[in-house]
Amino acid sequence: MxxxxxxxxxxxxxxxxxxxxxxxxxxxxxxxxxxxxxxxxxxxxxxxxxxxxxxxxxxxxxxxxxxxxxxxxxxxxxxxxxxxxxxxxxxxxxxxxxxxxxxxxxxxxxxxxxxxxxxxxxxxxxxxxxxxxxxxxxxxxxxxxxxxxxxxxxxxxxxxxxxxxxxxxxxxxxxxxxxxxxxxxxxxxxxxISTVIAYNKKALDGVEVKSVSDLLDNRKLKGRVGFLTEMRDSVGMTLLDMGKDPSHFTDDDYDAAIARLQKGVDSGQIRRFTGNDYTSDLTKGDLAACLAWAGDVVQLKADSPDVDFVIPDSGYITSxxxxxxxxxxxxxxxxxxxxxxxxxxxxxxxxxxxxxxxxxxxxxxxxxxxxxxxxxxxxxxxxxxxMQARSHPFRSLTQKEETAYEGKFAKLTGA
Missing domain, CATH: 3.40.190.10 (Periplasmic binding protein-like II)
Structure with a gap:
């Protein structure tokens, strides 16, 4: 050492x-x-x-x-x-x-x-x-x-x-x-580590974003939305938006969340799934809104007046x-x-x-x-x-669940 x-x-x-x-x-x-x-x-x-x-x-x-x-x-x-x-x-x-x-x-x-x-x-x-x-x-x-x-x-x-x-x-x-x-x-x-929704006010141009539903369903944002390559963050935030508890969900709940994200991919609503590289896309305005990690958002807000964040009413994922x-x-x-x-x-x-x-x-x-x-x-x-009351952990997975869930998410993201 x-x-x-x-x-x-x-x-x-x-x-x-x-x-x-x-x-x-x-x-x-x-x-x-x-x-x-x-x-x-x-x-x-x-x-x-x-x-x-x-x-x-x-x-x-x-x-x-x-x-x-x-x-x-x-x-x-x-x-x-x-x-x-x-x-x-x-x-x-x-x-x-x-x-x-x-x-x-x-x-x-x-x-x-x-x-x-x-x-x-x-x-x-x-x-x-x-x-x-x-x-x-x-x-x-x-x-x-x-x-x-x-x-x-x-x-x-x-x-x-x-x-x-x-x-x-x-x-x-x-x-x-x-x-x-x-x-x-x-x-x-x-x-x-908190997962929130970050957005570029200039790129939104008056479009309101308050939820994962807004990310997935508002056609004015087509091709300018980002989700994360982290399964627990993207699926967890989607489960919350669907009224499901990420700490107590079923296989059917998970599949429904994947299907919802798949619809966003197929329609072109989701631009891409990203790691931390969303930071530059968001600052430039190539992404109008995306899932983001709070530690990044603090710095992005300090560096750019256009970047801000929102905590959905449905809650957010914490790890x-x-x-x-x-x-x-x-x-x-x-x-x-x-x-x-x-x-x-x-x-x-x-x-x-x-x-x-x-x-x-x-x-x-x-x-x-x-x-x-x-x-x-x-x-x-x-x-x-x-804010603490709105935080939700993603539940532990069995080895079988882990293999199945990561496989489905990898297929969704093209990984």
């Missing part, structure tokens, strides 16, 4: 980080850089004291495999994360929140940006985990569907509640209940990137202390001010306002209760 050394940044990386700091937010959001494919995700499935906090008791999972914890003797934690997913100072050489954690605790964070894709990273760590070996990492951040796979396989460790007082107290209600990790026994959110401790990690307690640190409002606010995704920490708004008042008042970063 290579230790984080600021002076090893390339000039291009340092320049990008300086631009991000100057703008007060990440010029390239993590999802803009690379939105990982969810293909191949699999399904999963006592913290009884958490019930008082609104977290249901954890399910009876076999749990992962621990190793001898060297945290007391080795004041370090090996942390693997995605690129552009951590605060960086003006010089582009330091991560202020990690530095503050090390100064307070004496625990040095070996921070590595070596996650570029969920499936790719899974392939990297799978041999060691399958063999019951240490991956060299104490803390990793993966998207919820991949986290569900690792939990199901028994490859991550249960968290110790006594090491996570801030996390258990301050986790936002929006993220407390997930079917793939009941009771948050194994994972805690790093950031939330998360979560922190996990792999089996055989040498520094489990140190990793838990780092997880808990990012649930302290001040640290959470500093991170949110930089990366601009949905902050999963209650009580962060006042701290964030001291840094960036606009960010504190932005519902895409700090959702109010009304």
């Amino acid at each position: 290579e230790q984080y050394e600021p002076d090893r940044l390339t000039p291009a990386q340092a320049a990008a980080m300086r631009r991000s700091f100057t703008n007060g937010r990440a010029a390239l959001t993590r999802r803009s850089l690379l939105r990982a494919s969810a293909g191949g995700a699999l399904a999963v499935g006592g913290l009884g004291a958490l019930s008082a906090c609104g977290i249901p008791a954890a399910g009876q999972s076999a749990g992962g495999t621990s190793a001898e914890d060297h945290s007391a003797q080795e004041k370090t934690v090996n942390f693997s994360n995605w690129t552009e997913y951590m605060d960086v100072d003006d010089s582009g050489k330091h991560h202020p929140t990690l530095d503050a954690f090390a100064k307070r605790t004496g625990i040095k964070v070996r921070y590595t940006e070596d996650i570029n894709d969920n499936n790719e990273f899974f392939g990297k760590i799978q041999p060691q985990l399958a063999a019951g070996q240490d991956t060299g990492r104490d803390l990793i951040v993966l998207t919820d569907w991949m986290a569900a796979r690792l939990i199901r396989l028994g490859w991550v460790q249960k968290l110790d509640p006594s090491h996570l007082p801030h996390a258990y107290a301050n986790l936002s209600q929006q993220f407390r209940s997930v079917d793939w990790d009941p009771g948050r026994a194994y994972s805690y959110p790093w950031q939330g 998360t990137d979560v922190m996990l401790i792999p089996n055989k990690a040498r520094h489990k307690t140190n990793a838990e202390r780092l997880i808990d640190y990012y649930y302290e409002p001040q640290a959470a606010a500093e991170l949110a001010a930089y990366i601009n995704y949905v902050c999963p920490v209650d009580g962060v708004k006042a701290e964030l306002a001291k840094i960036d008042e606009d960010a504190a008042n932005n519902p895409l970063i700090i959702p109010d209760k009304a």
Whole structure:
């Protein structure tokens, strides 16, 4: 595991980080850089004291495999994360929140940006985990569907509640209940990812867009509508528009959503299915409206007066990137202390001010306002209760469902 050394940044990386700091937010959001494919995700499935906090008791999972914890003797934690997913100072050489954690605790964070894709990273760590070996990492951040796979396989460790007082107290209600990790026994959110409708006001030229139905049915938008290559986002938003709950839907519901999207493809209403490349099309006006990730929209709005967003009355899809401790990690307690640190409002606010995704920490708004008042008042970063109530997760899938659903979606998108 290579230790984080600021002076090893390339000039291009340092320049990008300086631009991000100057703008007060990440010029390239993590999802803009690379939105990982969810293909191949699999399904999963006592913290009884958490019930008082609104977290249901954890399910009876076999749990992962621990190793001898060297945290007391080795004041370090090996942390693997995605690129552009951590605060960086003006010089582009330091991560202020990690530095503050090390100064307070004496625990040095070996921070590595070596996650570029969920499936790719899974392939990297799978041999060691399958063999019951240490991956060299104490803390990793993966998207919820991949986290569900690792939990199901028994490859991550249960968290110790006594090491996570801030996390258990301050986790936002929006993220407390997930079917793939009941009771948050194994994972805690790093950031939330919301799927919304973004539009270019100039390109719309007076056409009103408030729903997925408007995207699919308003002929004035023919050929200027975009959906996402992420199955859970595009199908989930369509299910919501049809009055279905993405956390409780049937095969017939899924097929109906696919048929509705197929009609949009066949009629030419949908221009194309995109990854993060919708950002340039939307800014230019080639797309008048599209499904978009909130972290991108924050930056797009800052850069272009024509771009705005809407939350449909039917609701929106929310996913998360979560922190996990792999089996055989040498520094489990140190990793838990780092997880808990990012649930302290001040640290959470500093991170949110930089990366601009949905902050999963209650009580962060006042701290964030001291840094960036606009960010504190932005519902895409700090959702109010009304917006939280409109968020919906996409349910866990069985392996059979995953294969069938991804196959149908791939046929729809031409992938």
